[in-house]
Amino acid sequence: MHKKIVWAVLLAILPLSSGCTAYARREMMVAMDLHPLALERELGKELTEAQRKNVQEFDKEVMKEFKEADDPAAKARTEAIVARLLPFVHKKQLHPTVRILQSEQVNAFVAGGEYVYVFSQLLKEVENDDELAGILAHELGHVDAGHQSRSALPQLLGQVGALAIGAFSKNKDAGNMAAVGAVMMITAYSREHEREADILGTIDAYHAGYDPEGLIRFFKRSMKKDEEQKQKLESKLQEAKYEMESACGSTTIPEGSGDDRCRAAAQKYKKAKEEYDTFTLLRMPMFSTHPVDDERIRVVTTVTEYLRGQRAIDDVAEAPTVKKVLTVLNRFDNRKGAVVFLEEGRKYYAQQDWLAAEEQFKRALEVFPEYAEALTALADVHVQWGRYMQAEQEYQDAIKMDLGIWAAYAGLGKLYVQQERYKEAAPLLKQAVRGNDAGTFTTLGKCYLGLGNRSAAKQAFQKAIALDPGHAEAVDALSRL
Numbered sequence: 001m002h003k004k005i006v007w008a009v010l011l012a013i014l015p016l017s018s019g020c021t022a023y024a025r026r027e028m029m030v031a032m033d034l035h036p037l038a039l040e041r042e043l044g045k046e047l048t049e050a051q052r053k054n055v056q057e058f059d060k061e062v063m064k065e066f067k068e069a070d071d072p073a074a075k076a077r078t079e080a081i082v083a084r085l086l087p088f089v090h091k092k093q094l095h096p097t098v099r100i101l102q103s104e105q106v107n108a109f110v111a112g113g114e115y116v117y118v119f120s121q122l123l124k125e126v127e128n129d130d131e132l133a134g135i136l137a138h139e140l141g142h143v144d145a146g147h148q149s150r151s152a153l154p155q156l157l158g159q160v161g162a163l164a165i166g167a168f169s170k171n172k173d174a175g176n177m178a179a180v181g182a183v184m185m186i187t188a189y190s191r192e193h194e195r196e197a198d199i200l201g202t203i204d205a206y207h208a209g210y211d212p213e214g215l216i217r218f219f220k221r222s223m224k225k226d227e228e229q230k231q232k233l234e235s236k237l238q239e240a241k242y243e244m245e246s247a248c249g250s251t252t253i254p255e256g257s258g259d260d261r262c263r264a265a266a267q268k269y270k271k272a273k274e275e276y277d278t279f280t281l282l283r284m285p286m287f288s289t290h291p292v293d294d295e296r297i298r299v300v301t302t303v304t305e306y307l308r309g310q311r312a313i314d315d316v317a318e319a320p321t322v323k324k325v326l327t328v329l330n331r332f333d334n335r336k337g338a339v340v341f342l343e344e345g346r347k348y349y350a351q352q353d354w355l356a357a358e359e360q361f362k363r364a365l366e367v368f369p370e371y372a373e374a375l376t377a378l379a380d381v382h383v384q385w386g387r388y389m390q391a392e393q394e395y396q397d398a399i400k401m402d403l404g405i406w407a408a409y410a411g412l413g414k415l416y417v418q419q420e421r422y423k424e425a426a427p428l429l430k431q432a433v434r435g436n437d438a439g440t441f442t443t444l445g446k447c448y449l450g451l452g453n454r455s456a457a458k459q460a461f462q463k464a465i466a467l468d469p470g471h472a473e474a475v476d477a478l479s480r481l
């Protein structure tokens with residue numbers, strides 16, 4: 001296997017109450033500050049430049065260590081679930097980039113609400129979208145609550161990486177570590193924060209129409225499976241150890257020494273040990289940072305029952321945090337159903353039933369007035385009807401509500417191009433192409449033509465065709481250039 005330095009931040013394995021943790025913690029707290037989101041939520045701003053830079057640096061380090069999986073279907077699936085959850089995450093300006101990382105680890109983590117990372121193995125092991133949504137909602141819950149994670153960070157790799165490898169290679173063949181050939185990524189939060197993320201995730205998943213208990217089902221099943229597998233590998237290792245001891249008299253003899261029987265036993269022992277170490281390294285992190293204990297199950301079940309109307313809020317006080325969080329979130333309850341209206345409206349819109357679409361979008365806005373996506377959709381309808389002034393105002397309001405809403409930039413940009421207001425349209429469309437939509441690139445191309453920049457227009461049309469080879473308008477416009 002490819003030799004690679006393994007850095008592992010085994011925070012989860014460090015007992016949180018012991019004295020040595022104080023040291024470990026202090027080190028970890030230097031970690032990237034993902035925290036100020038709570039503050040920004042108050043201010044209604046996006047990440048500051050410094051924070052954003054920090055997150056970008058973090059992403060760069062992650063991408064140095066991991067390869068993105070070439071699996072568009074898995075990416076699209078994850079993106080769709082994240083998109084469905086986002087309207088219910090209270091931090092409105094979240095528009096995270098989803099990255100599927102190639103790894104045998106079963107884990108997912110977030111960086112500052114800018115990135116959602118999911119390991120390919122996790123996607124293989126979830127049985128349905130409810131389970132995946134539960135996990136993603138939990139992760140977004142950490143961001144939403146502004147939890148500071150003690151994560152594996154590049155700046156700390158020198159110290160912590162060495163520490164972790166030291167811990168792992170104690171009394172062991174250090175070669176075992178290289179054999180793992182993979183990098184660990186652990187994001188560790190306090191127990192209290194895990195509970196909060198569970199609560200927020202449960203609520204968000206429920207409102208987005210998923211079964212929030214999927215999270216618990218996935219964890220229970222995976223932990224059971226992993227425990228069984230661990231026991232199997234453990235007894236295999238024990239067996240190989242006895243064999244080697246009886247054949248060689250020890251398990252620490254140098255490689256290649258001893259008679260044939262000893263060498264064979266040593267080989268077998270080494271393999272069993274590698275298998276066991278790899279397994280503990282790759283499989284255990286998520287389950288040790290997120291143990292499914294009775295309390296966790298009770299919290300998720302209680303919140304789910306409350307959401308389903310099977311339990312009164314005063315009856316939820318079993319864990320004080322639950323009540324606290326629920327009270328805070330109660331005022332957001334109105335978002336319930338807004339997404340359903342929006343989706344319904346989009347169906348009508350696609351059928352060009354503008355009247356029915358408008359009604360649904362308005363209903364979405366009634367229950368959740370700050371729903372930028374719904375307001376943008378409503379503006380789209382108004383464009384269809386030629387109510388341009390009204391649409392313009394709605395797009396602008398949507399952008400004020402949510403600076404990251406590319407659909408509103410696209411709609412307004414398109415409207416301006418129609419009105420030959422190219423100078424105003426250009427900056428909007430440049431924002432809007434972040435949505436990677438062929439139609440928007442085509443509009444940007446037309447805008448550049450309006451501004452007399454043929455080469456930029458050509459590029460935009462080419463980009464549109466790359467995204468959607470059958471985009472007739474772009475193909476036609478390009479052929480005329």
Ligand SMILES: [Zn+2]
Binds near residue numbers: 139142189194197
């Ligand atoms: Zn967590």
